[in-house]
Amino acid sequence: MAEVRLRNVRKSFGKAEVIKGVDIDIEDGEFVVFVGPSGCGKSTLLRMIAGLEDITSGTLEIGGRVVNDIQPKERGIAMVFQTYAIFPHMTVRENMAFGLTISGAGKEEKKTKVQEAARILQMEHLLDRRPSQLSGGQRQRVAIGRAIVRDPQVFLFDEPLSNLDAALRMSMRMEIGKLHQTLGTSMIYVTHDQVEAMTLADKIVVLRGGEVMQVGSPMELYHEPANLFVAGFLGAPSMNFVEVKVEGVQGHEARVSAPALEPITVATKGRPIVAGDTAILGIRPQYLRPVADAEGMLHGTVELTERLGSETVVDVALRDGSKLIAALPEDTVLERGRNVGFDFDPAQAHLFPREEAMADAPH
């Protein structure tokens, strides 16, 4: 029983409010990722759950118990930091047993618990080394080991992979995923990396400016972004946004057009789209299919082709001068300067009201 519930949680530093009323439910055994651009408050939120920052208002429950005013140690959590936070003067073994040393546990208990954690992380051979003799990935493993030894109800990870190089990041990401499967404990993971969020999470919480933008499974967020911010934040390359004119609205569908776009009908999904307004049409680069210029729904000129092997990313200047990015399968060659048309399924496109874009200043 270790679900975590945040109810209207707020945090202010002086007059600046950094967490503006957050409600999140994390079920027992769930892997939840807080994701968002830097300064969105995701780390602050995690530190509030850990007890390293006070909660200005609202309630935080862990395992059915309000823990707002409870010391970190009593909350049943363990935390892994971006900078590892392992003690340089202690061996790996001493580092992992640190919590037990603090609480005055016996030698035998320390030994068995450390051995068990080391076995899970496959690092028995490193136990007598010092942190200075370890690589970054091994150090982070020690930090995770220390967390496992605590036997917490909830694991908290604060950007644990950000200090590692790309190759190591990927293998450690997989290890953390496996660890979650092995232990089955609730985990809260903070990152700014959407790949980590997409691959690890059962549930993603997208944050911006101290507010929750959307909560859902990775695929929900990818296919049904609730707003322009989430749409633009998840997915690489990020979603194309085309400014369109709303010609008419009929029921749950709107007919839109733009200088570079043939008129199409898109579902409004209950969003406030009004005829005569400007709106934003979002299409993922992967859903664009190149066709002859005359046949496509979008029209433009190829500006740059980046061939990655598994896909080809094409920069296109649309007829009205705006930019479009298409991610084409494998080795599709489109030479520079060629006029090209793109086709897509309107069911895979999203229509957002213009006001959201104004608030966002697209990146």
Add this chain to the structure above:
Amino acid sequence: MASKLTQSNRAGWAFALPGFGLIAAFIILPFFFAFGLSLTDQRLVSPNATQFVGLENYRDMLGLGLVTLEPERDEAGEIVRDEDGLPQYPRVRTITRSDEYPQYSGMGEWFSWSSGDTVKVVLASDVVFWRALANTLLFVLIVAPVQAACALGLALLINQRLRGINVFRALYFMPVVVSIVVVSLLWRFIYDGRDGLLNSMLGFLSFGAFEGHDWLGDPATALPAIMAMSIWQAVGFHMVIWLAGLQTISPTLYEAADIEGASKWQRFRYVTWPGLRNTAVLILIVITMQAFALFAQIDVMTNGGPLDSTQTLVFQAVERGYGRQDISGGSTISVVLFLLVLTISLIQRWLTRERK
């Protein structure tokens, strides 16, 4: 590297030359001079030619002897006692001036203690030197740990984010900026036997019960008084070094300790203190060296008195070399002090080495 340093770097050497020259003239040469002069009978000004005397200076200075004095007995073999019932002993002079014991000739009594009916007397050929050495060692033994600990305490207090904490930092650091000579002069007034600040304060706090004490005039309190002042004067400097050490410790380590539920003491024991290891080594060595060099306070406050109770090695070196124009004697003390400090620093380094 070596070839680049020596060949294609003439301008560089030219730039370095004035600095090297000054260092050579004022540090390196005098250093070797001290060794050389300590083996001669060089005086500051003397009509006689300097002569090489080998290790005689060291013998004259370091010579020690231990004699046991038997109580005087009458013809029946009974111990002769005075009116108070205390046994009578022959005077030390009868030994040091007797031809029977040439090895003790010229020595004086350093200290003595009774064991049973006999008295053991430690003789020294240079009693003032040995007093100076003992005082210096005592000064180092007390000042180094106390000053380091006080400085660490202050640094921990000051390493907090509180409003106005900078005022305290400045306050504690202020004595460091003031010249030690000025500080010593001021403290001479504080310690003054008649109406010094310390006596006035103690008198006030004890409602007049405290009658006043001549702190620097009493052999029992003169050295402790100078120790207290010296600790106060330099504590701010070491506080700043500790503070620098404290600020290199990552705050995340403290957070990790908090999450494990460490108490304040455990935070210090497991995070702060290990993190300050290198700083501690530095501070210990610096304080030890500074303490061995004790001079200005003595020169300004007591001149080594009363009754040689505040003699120190550096003060004696200067006193002999320039006061008595005995350059070879001053050099000998300098060399002994150098070897002493070197040995202690090496021992400290060995004790505080990084254990693999």
